[in-house]
Amino acid sequence: MAMQRELLRHIFRKAVTIRYPFKDRQKVHIPGDFRGMIAFYRDRCIGCSMCFRVCPAEVIEMFDDDKGKRPMFYLDRCTHCAQCEDICPTKAIELTAQYESAGTDRTQMILK
Amino acid sequence: MSLEREERLASEIKDLLGSRAVEIKIQRIRSIFVTVKKEDYKESIRKVVDRFAITHLSTITGADSGQTIDVMPHFSYAGTKITFKSSVPKTAAEIDTLTDIIPGAVMYEREIHDLLGVGFKGHPTPERFILPDDWPSDVYPLRKEYKVVRPEPIPKT
């Protein structure tokens, strides 16, 4: 059998599995530009609504606050395509490296 | 980018089909559209396929254009995509099959028959393909009349 030598070599090596999340959480490496959960910076937003127009999953809804139009995000619908981050002219939307986003209540997952 | 090769091919097809070719358009490099009438569909395709020894049919597209449905087989010849276009009226949606010229057309014609309701005369296995068995027989999802209704969200109790 051709694979025998390789198999024998691997008997004396450690397993490659990272035991996330119980033991080795810190070993999981996430690159800086990972497309995770959305973060929104209100002071940079100018209310142009371009993010609302390009979102494919109806995550964004525009509403008015004391400074003008701004988006709110239904994070449970997000597909992390990053088109809103791409089109925003003032970089008010950012997709962070936050990837642990499971929850049990949809109403808690609205970013205002 | 010169389109010499496509122009030569288009003029050869025009000489071959004569008045049967209603329109021959060079859409871009390596892509030619040939429009023929429904009655000349099979004969024109047979002539072009025999003349150039074409063997590869990429797919057959069906598109709803209001009162008619366009049936468009896409052939591949030496890197060029030759697309034939023929229209059938919705009230008499029937056209000849291509399975005796190109046996690989069998699945694509079944798909158009299922989703757009175009009959293919002489098709060997005109059975249901994509839609479930209990789907009503005169409802064709890809026609423009069929509107997709958005389901209401279930209120949280």
Next chain:
Amino acid sequence: MPEFTVIVGPQHPALKEPESFTFWVDGEDVVRTQVRIGYAHKGVEKAAESRTYIQNIPFIERICGICNVAHTICYTQNVEYLYGRQIPRRAEFIRTIIEELNRIHSHLLWIGIAGHEIGFDTLLMYVWRDREVVMDLIEAMTGNRVSTALMTIGGVTRDVTPELATKIRKGLDILEERTKYYEKIVASESTMLARTRGVGVLTREEAIKHCAVGPTLRASGIKFDVRAEDPYAAHDEVPFEVITADTCDLFGRVVVRVYETIESIRQVRYCLDHLSSGPIRIRLPNTPPRGESVSRVEAPRGEDIHYVRSDGTDRPSRYKVRAPTLGNLAALVEMLTSKGDYNVHVADIPIVLAGIDPCMCCMDRTARFIEPSKDREWVWTWNQLKKYAKEK
């Protein structure tokens, strides 16, 4: 001739995709096959008509999880053809890089699945460990391990920095060494040879007659690859060889895919060495002019062709996708039919089905066997069919 009906349940365990096959069997041999798809029909073509062109990009990307790059390149190319505008050369090179990385990923995944189908789980585990290398490269380049979201109408959204290029080169060196090792395994491992030689035969004439595509076609000795015939992105400049095999059976398909992985590694290296400078995207208006366009790419599974028709609004009037697996269906039915000296055994069904590398995000799978003479119809779950296949 006695025939049995065997119904195998709808859940396809191996590739998690549903498709319904009805097999007429005579003892152990399969004599006739009939196919029904549509269990996982998502209505993409209808839904694409009610979304704008930009909103459609992630939608088209999710037609297939593993060949998402091929579908997005085909879509954005198609729409760019409608505008009649040329995207920057650097964007074309970046598209080629991510497309070939995606091809390496898909072929490595398939080699593991093929091993799994014949019971060779060791190969599955080792190949999938090496697949982590290419997934990490894709994550560094695009932000996600599988679903890339790199394309936009007019170019790409992220650039390749010099540090990233160095990282990719290092990863490619590891992948090349491991793939050459698997090339040796596949050619000499006795389990592999016994289960794949002479199985799932598709002769040259039949492959041409039924319009097969991709490695299924190239394993029957026919040199047809969209990257060579109808070059797109940077394929008119990047040199590569079209790999064919002349054994016409499953073994040929395995060999074609292994060698294609090595060719893809070379292509990515060439692109990194010759990356032209300049912008990575151009801005295009929201509504393309009226017209229609056809575009095709070579997905890992074969030729993928898209058709678009625009009526002057910002939504497509008709969008048609023909995924490569649908093109192989007619050839598959031919492969699963016993004729003359060539007998298809029930135990070979899982590996033959896996042999065309079905991307059933396009199709569904259950197997129903019919044996009319004994009037028996039985339903097997996929696990039962696989267990039967492994014991044989």
